Amino acid sequence: MNITKTIALAVALLAAPALTQAPLVSAEAFAGAKQARAGNASYYGKRFHGRRTANGERFNMNAMTAAHKSLPFGTKVRVTNRRNGKSVVVRINDRGPYAHGRVIDLSRAAASRIGMLNSGTAPVKIDVL
Structure with missing residues (x-):
């Protein structure tokens, strides 16, 4: 493989993850998007406890994060x-x-805290603070 093809392949591989990620939206833009503020939530716990999150910190299943x-x-x-009106404030620290x-x-x-452990998922409303 010549050097030009090697460089082109390296550039393509480095750019690939960026192309598959959702674009970041500002909190203000999110707050104005009705369709993005409601949907189904799920949760993650023991299996990911202690692993690195997308922002680099370690995931703590006992913290109020999302x-x-x-x-x-x-x-x-x-x-x-x-379903039940219960709410919780969380900090976004992962993708x-x-x-x-x-x-x-x-x-x-x-x-x-919002009563969804048994069901695993729940319909939720999200409000940016």
Whole structure:
């Protein structure tokens, strides 16, 4: 393989992850997008506890954190379970969810606080704080 092809391949491989990620949206733009503020939530816990999140910190299933596809890291959101009205404030520190139809992945502690541990998922409303 000649040097030109090697460089082209390296550039393509480095650019590939950026092309597959959802673009970041500002908290203000998200707050104005009605369709992005509601959907199904899921949670993650023991299997990921201690692993690195997308922002570089270690995931703590007992912390009030969440994964969102496009909100900036550090954004605080109120997540309200539409079945029972319970809500929790979480900080975005990871990317996801990657399951179809989900809008946010909560830590186990946050999911417990809004009463969705048994069901695993719940319809939620998300408000940027």
